[in-house]
Amino acid sequence: MANVSVAAEWQLLYNRYYRKPELYPMRWKHIDLSRNKVACAPFGGPIAVIRDDSKIVQLYAESALRKLRIFNSAGVQISETVWKHPGGRLIGMAWTDDQTLACLVQDGTIFRYNIHAELVEPSISMGKECFEQNVVDSVFWANGVVCLTESQRIFCVADFKNPKPHELAEPGLEDSAPLCMAVIEPQYVMSGNVEVLLGVTEGGLVVVEEDSVQRVETVGGEVLGPLQKLAVSGDGKWLAAFTHDGQLLVMPTDFSEIKFACNCESALPPEQLAWCGMDSVVLYWDDMLLMVGPIGEPVRYLYDEPVILIPECDGVRILSNSSMEFLQRVPDSTVSIFKIGSTSPAALLYDALDHFDRRSAKADENLRLIRSSLPEAVETCIDAAGHEFDVSRQRTLLRAASYGQAFCSHFQRDRIQEMCKTLRVLNAVRSSEVGIPLSIKQYKLLTPSVLIARLINAHQHLLALRISEYLGLNQEVVIMHWSCSKITASLAIPDATLLEILLDKLRLCKGISYAAVAAHADKNGRRKLAAMLVEHEPRSSKQVPLLLSIGEEDTALAKATESGDTDLVYLVLFHIWQKRPALEFFGTIQAKPLARDLFITYSRCYKHEFLKDFFLSTGQLNEVAFLLWKESWELSKNPMASKGSPLHGPRIKLIEKSQGLFSETKEHNFESKAAEEHAKLLRIQHELEVSTKQAIFVDSSISDTIRTCIVLGNHRAAMKVRTEFKVSEKRWYWLKVFALATIRDWDALEKFSKEKRPPIGFRPFVEACIDADEKGEALKYIPKLADPRERAESYARIGMAKEAADAASQAKDGELLGRLKLTLSQNTSASSLFDTLRSSFQGVS
Template sequence: MAQVSDWTRVGNDVFYRKAELYTMEWGGGINVEEVLLSGAPYGGPIALTWLQEGRTKHRAPQSPATPTIVIFSAAGVKMGIIKWGNAPLIAMGWTLSEDLLCVQQDGAVSMYDMFGNYKQTFNMGPEAKDTGILSAKVFEGIQGTGVAVLTATHRLYVIANVAEPNPRKYADFPSADVSCWTVLREERALKVLLCQHDVLCWSSAANTRADVVQAPHVTEGVEDPVVIVKVSVSSNQRCIALLSATGKLWLGSSDLLTRFTLHDTRSNVCPRHLAWCGSGSVVLVWEVTLQLVDITGSVATFYLDSPVHVVQELDCVRLVGDTSHHILYKVPHASVETLGIGSMSPGALLVEAHLGYEEESPRAYDCLKLIQGKEEEAVHTCLEAARHDMSVDNVKLLLKSSLFGLTFLPPLEPNTFKDTALKLRILNDLRSKKIGMPLTWQQLERLTLEVALERLVARRFFPVALAIARTLGLETQLVPRILAHWACYKIANTSDKNDEQLARDIHSKLGYTAGISYTEIANCAHSLNRRQLAVKLLGYECRARAQVTGLLRLEERAAALARAQATGDTDLILTVLLDIKRALPLGEFLMVVGGSPLCRAVYARSCAAGAQEALRDLYVQDDNFHEQARLRLLEAYDNKRTDLRLGLLQSTAECFRRAKDELGVQLTEEQMRLLKCQVGLEELHHKSYVNLSLVDTLMQLIRDNHIKDAEKIRADFKITEKRYWYLRVTAHAAANHWQALEQFVKSKKTPPIGYEFVVDACLNNNSQSEAKKYVDKVKDENKAEYLRKCGLVSEAEKFTAESTSSVLNLARVTGFLS
């Protein structure tokens, strides 16, 4: 049968359940009244420290002589210890990634992981450091976990996200004692509500002065003045609770505009805790009395075995006592419908039908008949109730009932049952005392399974995390990360094995699992000063680039170069070479490059893009005179100064000579002679000739009518007569020196290039009249064509006719003679 005896009615058809989660493993030495305690949300760890002298009247007899912070799991299993030697603690809190934040009186905030390992320290600003802190809050902000502090000078400083600790000063408020305060998270900003006896103030970063609201306006019908002593905001930031010194509890919207209810606690004693249980009720805790007030004004009272510390969660509260850990939550409507006494809903009837079926009772048939046509609704109700029930017996009963109902539904429906059963099994494993993560279904949905698994890995429950990840089919996404975490943990906590054996052990476990990165594990080993282990782990890395990069990080450059060459990836080889160049003297580096043809080719190609000096050093190292000459030649013509160019050309010729390249020597020397000649021409004629080729130099001289200089260069460079005629005719025609052209052509009876070229040169420069002077001297076989080119069509036809007649006469004579 279902267990509903521990349900407590609050109002009409609303029930709350207080259930024990764990008997605390920390033993009987903890008194929650004598410690400063902070529980992480989402079933996270618990940190506590014994209050220091001056913070309580009597020092706890169980507290250690040295101030310490002890971290436990939610089940009371010790996880870590922090020896505290800093300034007095003002507050503690947890980030969303389960790091402990310790706010100190001097404004410093220290961060530790859940095992007590130090991570970092940041400060709340100079004023907080100089004046000290009165109180502090750790809260869930818009972008992450934040910290807010109230200084001794009554100023607020807020860090919105501890990942980027940049403190901002919030609006000033009327100088007076602050009885209580809290941080509210709005859609795009944070606001702080301060209670100064009978005055409420809204402070934000956007304003310079705080907005003041009179407390009597908030608590209508209450005596004046109203002194607010405690304030609490719901996890969804939509509701707020204000408690006055006279015991009046005001519940309303977080903007203070809407009141839900006003309740009189009938106690002038200030409770130790005020917290929201979900968003529908508030919990007040005195010594051993807990009062629950919902937003309709309904009240329920619970009596506790010992004082407790309240941890506010998304949908419940956790009560951490000296020896036990309880949860108080609202029983969901589906559970009330299904398991409630006297309920006749389809879900309840399905449960009854299942019980009757197991007892082989005829009432099973009767109940099934009553829910005919509503089987799907009944199954969904049972599953919904199972998701939110914290009783293992109730969950089993509800799952069995829903499975029984599935036999009457289409085969598609079992997928929902399978997913629900799997998640409930995971939740049950997480809630076990060994793991100590008492998550509810709603918290798991908000947190997501992936984050829950990451938290499981952070707690070093690797086998459980692997089993869950594989069951969920998340091999590619999560299994590599879990194995990598395990490997790093093993490296950090194994000192009795040598590096080679440990590397083999890790590889035997990880193998070549898809997605695993031995480079990341090697980085972890290197950060723990186990360099040789990191090198051996990199030997298992499949990705060449990652392996080479890792070896370079470890300064294993020879191994990195060998691996890069084995891949044939020129970019990777160049990366290694450049790293070696930065690390070694130039001579040693060039020896490394010269030791491999592939490295030499890759480095030479990279230097060709602009690093000419480096390339020359490489060729000097290799005695490659031919390439040295090529570089000198390129450098010579990049230089605008002719004297330096001549010197570089001289070096080029010397390099060609040492390379036994006679053609290269000859061509270079000829280029030097031409350059000297061009320099002389520039000095003589005051016109630019440098950078012209030999042919262009001759053409320019002829166009400028410096015929003697052209003749001299022709003789010096042994230019053939025919080539010289081509150049001179072309240059005279291009310059329209027709008289000079005519005189030059007449200088010989028959030009060595023929009259056809002369005619073409004239026509190419748009001068038919000059062309006609030479067309009659064209060879007979070409004359008709050139006459037409010159526009002498009738003459061309006449010449063609005469030529044809001559041929026919010749044929007749030849025939007669024959």
């Protein structure tokens, strides 16, 4: 009996059954669809209604103000707003993929509203040409729109997220307006651009793309007459067209053939033409709905009130003033169970449950009949349950599946559980208060995460949270949106109270971004609440930037320092540096060692002057002195600081300043003295460069300066440097000996050796002569060497073996003889001489 009552509601279109269950009685009042423009979103989305300003209508008791009202699919009002837009008549409106309502007016402006009837800024313009020429028609799709102007030009916005209007190719319609217009969405076109189909009065189609226009006058050898109405299938592959002589044609969108044609018995074009899934086409005239399939007689449904067709992926929703229905092909699983006279395994299993409930033995008989097909019967019952909108029928089908599963050994146990889960979610969102009548196919295509996003946007936060928890999805997105919405809507609640309300929910989700909620509070002018919220953010990388944006610089610095993240500390430092006066900034960082050290490190490289101010403000004069000294060295690297350059003047002044600062503290006596002498030496060197016109003195040592002076013959200058810097006599002798040897002034060297007994002895004289390869000059000084060892080695170095041997014999040093032998290894007679001497020493010992 149950089978009869279920199947009695179906209509047969050739060999396929269709059903049209009522989803909701509409809960709105005084809404007449014929007096309004209506936009319905697919996937059970919201309905937008606004009075049609192109019709003269009686106002009844309503206000003369035009209102845009938004309802859910059950007719429960979600929001409303007064329509205030100038720009002419409303040409068209539609819902985008993200459930934003796009409204196109006559001057080519698109105003966008969210589901709460709040205007989304900015509005989009279709361009100057649309503004000047007026828009007369439009077609929307998921995220775009094409519009037709009075001068028959077509403009397109392909993506509302990147709204750049552009004109398509000139369709060449002259002055005759097209009879109808449809689009093939970019995702179904090879070029990736939208394709516009125009039905024209002379017959056939004009296909307009970005840069091409194609005339389609014949399809499969048949001439196309004028087309009055067009509809493209959901997958972009098929086109349904209603002709001037009352025929419905279905053809592929490559126009290769006419797949089928059906005479509709009316030459009057339908008000609406829509695809019912992919199986049939629905046409609507003011009192009749006609469903046409590829074979067989069409099915008629009569209506005494206006309806709106809403195409879905698996059917078409039918909205009237009083109800929302869903016309769909009956799923195969449902047909196999409920078809009158069905003896399929699933029908017998469903029947067996009925007998079992009535305690009849026929239940066991039915099970024995289908034992080999029991898993298939269970699967069919589960599938049929998924396609049902009636909750009691869902329950009965699932009980039948569960009953059959008890006798199956190899059936997947979690299939029923999965279906129960899915149906609980679907039943929750189908309730009239939520009003999202999704079928199971639509739900799978939409995905749970998108459904939750839509619930959130409709402020159904509790339901979204429960579904997320039930399906094991991330709840963070729900709680975040709820928190931000709560802040926006709770302007009268004190900060401390609202904080506790928010924390109560935010704590449900580990790792949630308190900083993002705090940022929203700050954006809404609740800075104190933002500061309190950000305290709970565990991630410094999110906490610190927000503290800076709400003006909590000191707290941000403390948090950044605690984190030990030098990048974060630098972020805060630079922020405070720009905002605060220097002295206040110095005071802030002085108390934070890490921040202070990082500031000093950075400033040493890039901000010397600012760092000097910091050290002066904190009384670190020695640090300032070191900086000045470093600056003096930086000046020396300047390529202009040569050849008696005046840049040496500032260098010397910098060193003198640093010397003055070093002298302020006893701990830096050495540095003070060094700086003083450095300045004095630089001054002398600068003067020497000026007088000699040679850039060879500056930045050389005292010793090098003296040596250079002697080499240049400027003995007076050398003596002056010696006197100024108290150069010791021994050092003076060394420098002068080697300087005179360098310029090979042997007479001067000899004269110098005779001035008095040299304090360094005569060895440096010998070495200087030998190094200059002047053996004769060396012989003047070798006999004057007091130590026989030194004499022996010096003679050996200039190749005088006998004299070396004589001196060595005086020293009586066997080791020395071995060294001399090595020095004179090339000389065979010398080697035997040293061997003889060594033998005689050993004999004596």
